[in-house]
Amino acid sequence: MKDAINIDYALSAELIENIKKDPMGDWFDIPDNHSKEELQKIKEVAEKVRNESDYLVCIGIGGSYLGARAIYEALDLSETAKCKLLFAGNSMSSRALKKVLKKIEGKDFSINVISKSGTTLEPAIAFRVLKQALIDKYGEEGAKKRIVATTDPETGALHDEAKKNGYETFEIPFGVGGRYSVLTAVGLFPLAVAGCNIDKLLEGARNCKDTQLNLNALENSMLVSYAFSRFYLYDECGCDTEVLASFEPNLMYFNEWWKQLFGESEGKNHQGIFPASVIYSTDLHSLGQYMQEGRRNIFETFIKLSPEKDPLTVPDLKDDSDGLAYVEGKAFTEITDKALEATIKAHDAGGISTFTIEVLDSESESGISELSLGFLIFFFETACAMSSMLHGVNPFDQPGVEKYKKEMFHLLGKE
Numbered sequence: 001m002k003d004a005i006n007i008d009y010a011l012s013a014e015l016i017e018n019i020k021k022d023p024m025g026d027w028f029d030i031p032d033n034h035s036k037e038e039l040q041k042i043k044e045v046a047e048k049v050r051n052e053s054d055y056l057v058c059i060g061i062g063g064s065y066l067g068a069r070a071i072y073e074a075l076d077l078s079e080t081a082k083c084k085l086l087f088a089g090n091s092m093s094s095r096a097l098k099k100v101l102k103k104i105e106g107k108d109f110s111i112n113v114i115s116k117s118g119t120t121l122e123p124a125i126a127f128r129v130l131k132q133a134l135i136d137k138y139g140e141e142g143a144k145k146r147i148v149a150t151t152d153p154e155t156g157a158l159h160d161e162a163k164k165n166g167y168e169t170f171e172i173p174f175g176v177g178g179r180y181s182v183l184t185a186v187g188l189f190p191l192a193v194a195g196c197n198i199d200k201l202l203e204g205a206r207n208c209k210d211t212q213l214n215l216n217a218l219e220n221s222m223l224v225s226y227a228f229s230r231f232y233l234y235d236e237c238g239c240d241t242e243v244l245a246s247f248e249p250n251l252m253y254f255n256e257w258w259k260q261l262f263g264e265s266e267g268k269n270h271q272g273i274f275p276a277s278v279i280y281s282t283d284l285h286s287l288g289q290y291m292q293e294g295r296r297n298i299f300e301t302f303i304k305l306s307p308e309k310d311p312l313t314v315p316d317l318k319d320d321s322d323g324l325a326y327v328e329g330k331a332f333t334e335i336t337d338k339a340l341e342a343t344i345k346a347h348d349a350g351g352i353s354t355f356t357i358e359v360l361d362s363e364s365e366s367g368i369s370e371l372s373l374g375f376l377i378f379f380f381e382t383a384c385a386m387s388s389m390l391h392g393v394n395p396f397d398q399p400g401v402e403k404y405k406k407e408m409f410h411l412l413g414k415e
């Protein structure tokens with residue numbers, strides 16, 4: 001692909017400079033310049049929460065939610081966390097919120113309410129309900145000590161409430177928008193509570209920046225190649241849908257984070273590549289049919305994880321009447337690798353362009369480590385910002401999201 005499209009490296013350097021100069025481009029600096037004091041505070045408050053709570057309920061939506069959830073699930077932290085994370089305020093479903101209330105019944109819990117604007121309805125109403133649950137259990141003053149607010153440093157209802165009640169707070173810098181905020185306290189604090197190594201996440205992002213965005217070596221950058229190739233496929237080949245694909249169910253929320261990042265950044269002015277996702281092999285038995293033979297307006301990006309250290313194997317049974325002799329003794333990972341290879345081959349033959357991003361993390365139990373996740377997050381954030389600029393749209397605003405809110409507030413009678 002790289003050879004076919006003739007990438008304009010001077011333009012890619014210009015786009016990187018544009019990101020740096022943009023008032024909403026401060027996330028680009030985070031891997032190198034994260035404040036040491038804030039990281040220390042994140043770790044200290046996380047330790048306190050971990051010691052006094054069975055659960056930390058993270059309240060937030062969109063960019064104030066998906067990054068932490070993506071990493072929590074990808075690393076399988078619910079298996080090891082002393083204080084587990086629960087997620088609330090990411091929908092308006094009373095049923096979903098009741099499930100969270102049921103989980104925390106009789107348990108010790110704290111709350112991390114995350115909202116940059118401090119006025120988003122979903123987290124705000126969930127916060128009311130959960131604040132009431134905290135007060136019922138720990139009293140007014142006890143409740144205040146169990147709330148951590150992550151919000152704008154100067155304005156907004158949540159900022160004001162936190163200040164008035166003396167909640168512990170973390171700031172979301174002005175120049176970092178929601179979907180680019182996972183490497184700020186938005187993602188780092190809850191992940192630190194759950195036992196994630198947040199220094200490694202930042203190191204991974206730094207590795208990405210150093211290796212992929214070195215202005216003197218952009219010709220070797222897979223990131224630049226990805227950003228330009230996807231735009232080429234859209235602009236020249238009519239591919240207006242990108243499907244992020246992997247064979248690991250733990251990456252389901254990573255896919256959700258990725259879709260939000262690209263969808264909210266690129267989909268403007270009737271432009272943009274529609275971001276979709278699949279988890280194979282589950283989806284080979286559903287969307288796989290469309291991928292193979294449906295409309296040819298799709299390209300596919302695979303994330304391939306490292307092989308598992310100690311995978312299950314197909315048992316060697318005396319009775320072979322199930323016809324499985326050909327896979328007997330084989331590791332599930334070997335079978336998965338063959339399925340991935342076969343899928344790429346079949347989709348390629350069916351007219352789908354594919355990219356493969358291979359994660360090499362032999363040490364990690366979950367097939368992906370903090371280091372690799374930090375790398376991937378920064379990789380996709382930067383590729384997304386560059387790609388949006390190629391489409392001629394602002395990667396950092398979301399005017400379309402405001403439209404439904406206006407209608408909804410009107411219907412609900414908000415002044």
Ligand code: PA5
Binds near residue numbers: 117
């Ligand atoms: O990426 C974005 O900017 C959005 O998805 C926001 O994160 C989301 O709407 C939540 O906003 P807030 O953090 O202000 O509650």
